[in-house]
Ligand SMILES: O=P(O)(O)OC[C@H]1O[C@H](OP(=O)(O)OP(=O)(O)O)[C@H](O)[C@@H]1O
């Protein structure tokens with residue numbers, strides 16, 4: 001694996017006659033969060049059976065491929081409540097079809113469908129405990145454990161049993177859950193992963209609005225929903241018939257708050273790289289935070305001082321698209337500081353190549369980067385170039401691009417990362433390369449990394465600078481996890497757990 005893999009994308013709808021279609025569009029907007037598989041489950045009353053059923057359609061591939069037969073939305077995925085998921089695996093193999101979400105099960109009281117973004121940090125302990133009780137497992141993912149805990153709970157009613165289950169989980173879990181009567185949205189007490197509540201005007205002459213839940217607000221925009229608020233860290237929100245009548249157009253459904261014993265630690269990497277700039281997560285727009293990170297980078301790692309050459313201003317360029325906003329912030333602040341530089345586009349990105357695209361066996365990493373990017377010689381030739389990317393993880397992207405930009409005639413190539421060196425693994429829902437593969441561990445000091453990358457200079461945003469930027473854009477610097485940059489883990493983790501350890 002070459003890259004840190006993104007998280008998963010979640011979407012849920014309640015009280016809309018076209019729930020599955022809305023979910024389909026929502027999942028398109030969340031495609032960047034997971035590209036291994038996609039799925040949608042709906043809840044509908046089956047006249048013949050005289051009870052609720054939960055049709056499901058899920059498979060490996062992108063949203064567009066999984067739902068290529070649009071008739072499914074009229075014939076199969078019917079009902080006025082739905083949840084959907086796009087997956088990047090963190091626990092349980094990516095190639096095991098049993099791990100594709102959402103999961104649908106039924107027990108003594110009806111159905112549960114569940115979609116999860118995150119990673120349970122006590123998954124092994126829960127699994128061992130369930131094994132002791134003779135539990136039969138259908139998948140190798142941590143997500144399934146939540147369903148067993150709910151099924152085995154002695155509490156009364158599906159919602160109470162799910163609440164009981166979630167109290168036993170630790171680590172990262174943003175969830176959308178369907179029961180036969182409710183849509184439940186939950187976020188772990190640390191709030192590692194984002195989750196937001198939105199609403200749509202009443203559909204088809206209905207009296208009450210439709211309610212939507214999504215990992216990022218860009219999924220609300222695509223269906224025309226209005227952002228209402230975030231699901232709070234530790235909150236388990238229950239959206240049901242009684243609730244929609246009672247809250248009117250507000251968002252105060254019944255719910256439970258789990259105790260926040262470790263404090264709140266939302267994933268700062270969501271701001272650095274994962275989330276889309278047009279989304280609002282953790283109360284701030286990603287675009288705004290990224291710009292601030294770029295501005296702060298201008299202080300932590302300034303534009304190089306030019307003595308030689310033709311006296312032209314250095315060109316600053318992003319590695320499109322995820323660092324575009326950081327590069328804008330970097331240039332505006334640099335010029336404000338008197339370090340003259342010019343923002344330009346020196347790399348063209350092929351948009352048909354995804355975030356972590358899988359190349360056929362023999363191709364080299366260099367080929368992969370070349371398939372994704374091509375330099376513009378006319379812009380780069382003879383110029384001092386400062387490349388800004390959002391992060392350097394394994395360094396594959398930076399190293400190949402530097403070579404490419406030099407071959408296109410750049411006189412000097414400098415590299416700036418709008419986040420600190422990544423040195424530690426993530427146990428909260430992001431799949432990282434092993435510690436040994438991280439460029440900052442493999443090569444050590446910044447000078448040594450610079451030499452390996454083949455750059456004239458290399459600079460990173462500091463951990464302090466990153467948190468300053470977050471604080472400036474938002475109210476607090478204390479409510480964030482930065483373990484992969486700092487090694488400070490907010491929630492204890494089970495070490496030695498391997499992603500495929502439960503695969504057969
Ligand atoms: O140091 P590395 O191991 O190469 O990883 C870092 C790169 O990976 C990400 O881009 P990616 O190509 O995954 O996605 P993007 O197109 O959304 O930027 C990130 O934006 C960096 O460019």
Ligand SMILES: NC(=O)CC[C@H](N)C(=O)O
Pocket residue numbers: 006007008087088089090091092099116117118119120141142143429430
């Ligand atoms: N990236 C994620 O959020 C993954 C969710 C879950 N742990 C899985 O592997 O399916």
Ligand code: SF4
Pocket residue numbers: 192266267268269270425426427428429430481482483484485
């Ligand atoms: S370790 Fe890094 S990627 Fe993982 S939750 Fe913390 S900040 Fe996010």
Ligand SMILES: [Mg+2]
Pocket residue numbers: 319320321322323389397
């Ligand atoms: Mg990138």
